[in-house]
Amino acid sequence: MAKTAKCAHPACECQVESGGRFGKYCSDHCRQAGEAIVLRCECQHPACR
Ligand SMILES: [Zn+2]
Numbered sequence: 001m002a003k004t005a006k007c008a009h010p011a012c013e014c015q016v017e018s019g020g021r022f023g024k025y026c027s028d029h030c031r032q033a034g035e036a037i038v039l040r041c042e043c044q045h046p047a048c049r
Pocket residue numbers: 007011012013014026030041042043044045047048
């Protein structure tokens with residue numbers, strides 16, 4: 001059973017499986033945005049649209 005946590009990007013609502021390919025982020029977009037404060041996440045996942 002995979003453990004999930006919210007994406008580490010503050011504006012992102014996605015759930016990320018631990019050990020995923022982007023680490024604690026849901027996508028390469030969030031990984032590059034890092035912990036920058038932005039109004040909304042643009043990772044294109046359904047949770048963020
Ligand atoms: Zn997102």
